[in-house]
Amino acid sequence: MSKNKRGKALWRLPSRSRGTCPICGSTRIKLLYIGKSADGGKLDVCKKCDGKQAV
């Protein structure tokens, strides 16, 4: 599947991929990137926080 971070593919996702980033706290931002939670799990984060470790 190409371009799964753009366009109509997003609208199939729960909440249309928008929410509050758990790391930087931005609201109504697209959470399409993977960060790491404090316990080693995965978090949905925004582009700015791609790959970051939550504290």
Ligand SMILES: [Zn+2]
């Ligand atoms: Zn963020």
